[in-house]
Amino acid sequence: MKQILIVDDVEDIREILAVYILNQIEANIFQAESGQEALDIFKNHPQIDLIISDYNMPNGNGGFLYKKIRESSQVPFILHTTEPPNRYPDFKEATNFTHVSKPILRESFFKVLHEILSGDAKAVRRPKYVPVSLNLLKKSVILPGDIFVRLGTDNFVKIAHQGNTLVKDDFNKYANKNIKHFYIEPKASLQMMAQLHDILNLTDVDNTQALQMTSATVDFLMNAKEELGFSKEVQDLTNKNINKVLKLAESSPQISTLLKKWNFDENSEFADRCTMIALISTTIAKRLNWVSDKTADKLAFAALLHDISLDLHQISQLRELLEKVGDKKFQKSPEGKAFLHHPLKAAEILQKWPQSPPDVDTIVAQHHEKPDSSGFPHGLNHMRISPLSAVFIVAQDLADYIVTKKGSGSIQDWIKLKKDYYIRGEFKKIIETISESAN
Ligand SMILES: [Fe+2]
Numbered sequence: 001m002k003q004i005l006i007v008d009d010v011e012d013i014r015e016i017l018a019v020y021i022l023n024q025i026e027a028n029i030f031q032a033e034s035g036q037e038a039l040d041i042f043k044n045h046p047q048i049d050l051i052i053s054d055y056n057m058p059n060g061n062g063g064f065l066y067k068k069i070r071e072s073s074q075v076p077f078i079l080h081t082t083e084p085p086n087r088y089p090d091f092k093e094a095t096n097f098t099h100v101s102k103p104i105l106r107e108s109f110f111k112v113l114h115e116i117l118s119g120d121a122k123a124v125r126r127p128k129y130v131p132v133s134l135n136l137l138k139k140s141v142i143l144p145g146d147i148f149v150r151l152g153t154d155n156f157v158k159i160a161h162q163g164n165t166l167v168k169d170d171f172n173k174y175a176n177k178n179i180k181h182f183y184i185e186p187k188a189s190l191q192m193m194a195q196l197h198d199i200l201n202l203t204d205v206d207n208t209q210a211l212q213m214t215s216a217t218v219d220f221l222m223n224a225k226e227e228l229g230f231s232k233e234v235q236d237l238t239n240k241n242i243n244k245v246l247k248l249a250e251s252s253p254q255i256s257t258l259l260k261k262w263n264f265d266e267n268s269e270f271a272d273r274c275t276m277i278a279l280i281s282t283t284i285a286k287r288l289n290w291v292s293d294k295t296a297d298k299l300a301f302a303a304l305l306h307d308i309s310l311d312l313h314q315i316s317q318l319r320e321l322l323e324k325v326g327d328k329k330f331q332k333s334p335e336g337k338a339f340l341h342h343p344l345k346a347a348e349i350l351q352k353w354p355q356s357p358p359d360v361d362t363i364v365a366q367h368h369e370k371p372d373s374s375g376f377p378h379g380l381n382h383m384r385i386s387p388l389s390a391v392f393i394v395a396q397d398l399a400d401y402i403v404t405k406k407g408s409g410s411i412q413d414w415i416k417l418k419k420d421y422y423i424r425g426e427f428k429k430i431i432e433t434i435s436e437s438a439n
Contacts, residue, residue, distance in 0.1 A: 002027040002117050003045065007038040007053035007065060008080070017052065018334065021113065035060020039068050042075075050116055052078040052100075055088055063090030070095070076116045129156055129183035131223040131312070132192060133216065133268065134171050137182055144195055145188020149179065156183055181223070189224055193237050196220065210248055211275065217241045218304055219271035222315065225308065239355050242300045245275060249282040249296070255437045256411055259402055270307075270315050273396075273403050278303035280434075281395035287433045288391075294357060295388070301356060302363040302392055309345035314338075319404075325368075325376055340376050343367055363389045367396065371424045382424040390426040398434065411438035 004027050008014045011033070018029045030045065032038035036059045042048055051069065055062035062079055067090065069075060076096045085091055085099035098112050129148055137143070147160040159182075160166055174182070184192060196217050218241065225234050259276070281299040307315065314321060321339050330336035347365035350356045366389035369375035371382035375393075385393070401414045415435050422431040 002050070003030070003048045004028070005030040005032065005038060005041060005045075005048050005051045007032045007035065007051065007057070007062070009033045009054065009057040013054070034058060035062065035065035035068070038065050042069060042073070046073065048075060050076050050078065050113075052080055055079060055081045055083070063088060066090060066094065066097075078112065078116070130186055130189040130192075131181035131183055132189075133181055133219045133223070134175055134179070137166065138168075138171050142195075144191040145184045148183040149174065150181075150183055162188070190233060192220065193224070193233050196237055207248060207251065210244065214241055214244050214248070215268050215271040215275045217271075218274045219268050221304075222270070222308075223312065235353060235355060238304060242278075242297070242304055245278045245300050245304070246282060246296055249279050249286075249300075255280055255283050255434065259411070269403055270318060273399050274304050274307075276399035276402060277306075277392065277395045280398055281391050283437065284391050284395060284430055284433050285388075287437055288429070298357045298360050298363065298388060299392060299395075301350075301360045302367070303395075305350060305353075305356075305360075306346060306364045306367045306392075307342065308349055309342045310339075314342070326374075344377055359386070359388060362386050363392050367392055369393065371422065371427045382427055385426075387426050391430055394422060394427060394430045394434070 004021060006014045006017050006021075006029060008017075014031045014033075018031065021027055021029065030041050030048065032041050034057050035053070038051065038053065039060065042051070051065070053062045053065055062081070066077055066079075069077065074096050076098070077094070079085060079088070079091060079097065079099045080101075081088070081099070082101065084101075091097060091099070098116065100112055129150070131150075137147070143160060143162055143164060143166065145162045146158050147166070148156040149159050150156050160170075196213075217237065221234060221238055221241070278300040281303060282296040285295045285299055307318075310318070324330040324336065325340065327336075331340065343365050347361040350364055351361045363386070366380065366385055369378065369380045369385050369389065370393065371385065371390070373379045373381045382390070397418065398411065398414055401409055401417075402411075411434065415431065415438065419431055419435075422428060
C-alpha cells in the first residue's frame with residue numbers, strides 16, 4: 001500500500017484531499033499542519049512514497065520542508081499552491097518535483113498522482129471484478145462471462161460459468177441473502193455492454209420493459225465506471241441509453257402515464273431515480289415549449305450522470321446523506337465535505353466528456369441548489385439558478401417523492417405538498433406545468 005504525507009495548515013484541505021486520494025487508490029495517509037511536523041513524521045516513516053505540500057504555513061513553509069527532506073531523500077514532492085511555481089525560488093532546481101495549482105481536485109492532479117506512484121496510471125488500481133446488479137443479469141439472455149459472488153474484501157467465489165444460465169430460483173436464493181450484485185471480470189463487462197447495446201436496440205418491447213432496461217443500464221454503468229473509468233465503451237453505452245430515454249419521453253407526453261408503467265424495485269432505486277428525472281425533466285421542458293432537441297438532450301444527459309462522482313457506497317447511502325447535509329458536524333467531517341462537493345466534482349468530470357452537450361455541467365453543478373438558498377454547494381437563490389437547472393431540481397424532487405413512496409404517492413399529492421414552496425420565478429411556472437401535465 002502506498003504511503004502519502006499531506007502537508008497543509010488548513011485541515012479542510014488536508015481532509016478533502018485525503019478522501020479524494022483514498023477514492024482513487026489504496027493508500028495510507030499521514031497528515032501534518034506545518035513543515036516541521038511533516039519533517040518529524042517523515043523521520044519516523046522514511047518509507048513514505050509521496051509528499052504533497054502547501055507552501056505558506058507557520059512553523060516551516062513548503063520550501064523549508066523540501067530542502068530538509070532532500071538532505072536525506074529523493075521522495076517525490078508535489079507543491080500544491082495557488083501561485084505558480086516560479087514564485088518560489090526554493091524550487092528553482094528542484095528534483096523529483098511537480099507543481100499542482102489549487103484547487104487540487106482536478107483530473108490533472110490525479111494524473112500526476114498516478115504517474116508519480118506507478119509510472120502507469122492503470123497499474124495503480126487494476127480492477128479485478130465489476131459488479132453487476134442481479135436485476136440486470138436476470139435480463140440478459142446469456143451470461144456475459146463467469147459469475148462471481150463476493151464473500152469478503154478480496155474473496156470472490158465463482159458461482160456460474162460463462163454459457164450457463166441462472167434460473168429465477170438462483171437469483172432468488174442470493175436476493176434472499178440480501179446480495180444485490182454479482183461480479184464479472186472486466187473483460188466480460190465489455191461483453192455485457194455489447195449485450196446492453198442489443199437490448200436497448202430491441203424495438204418489440206413495451207414502454208414498461210424499455211423503462212426497466214434503461215434503468216438497469218444506468219445501474220450497470222454506475223458500477224462499470226467505478227472499475228473501468230470513463231472508457232469509450234462506458235461513454236458510448238451512456239449515450240445510447242440517453243437516446244433511448246429521450247425516445248420514451250417522446251412517446252408518452254403525460255408524466256403520469258409514464259409513471260404508471262413503473263415497476264418499482266428497491267434494488268434499482270438509484271437508477272430508477274435517474275431515469276425518472278430524465279423523463280420528467282424532458283417532459284416539463286417540452287410542455288414549457290422549450291422544444292429544442294438540445295434542451296431535452298441536456299436534461300437527459302444531466303439526469304443520467306448528475307451523480308457520476310459518487311461511489312457505490314455513497315449511492316447506497318444517498319437518502320441518509322441527503323438528510324444529513326444540514327447537520328454542522330456532518331458538514332465538517334471528511335465524508336460530509338466530499339458529499340457536499342459531489343455536484344462540482346461531477347460537473348468537472350462531465351466538462352471533459354466529449355459528447356456532453358453545453359450547459360450540462362451547469363445543471364449538474366446546481367442539482368442540489370434550492371430556490372430558497374437552502375441548497376448546496378453554493379446556497380444559490382432562485383435568481384441565480386439557471387432555468388434548466390430549475391427544471392432539473394423540481395424533476396428530481398418529484399422523482400425522489402415517487403421513488404420513496406414506491407408508486408403509492410401521486411403527482412397530485414406531491415403538488416399539494418410543494419406548491420407553496422416553489423413560488424419563486426421559474427420554479428412557479430415549472431410546478432404549474434407539472435400540475436397541468438398531471439391532470
Ligand atoms: Fe447529487
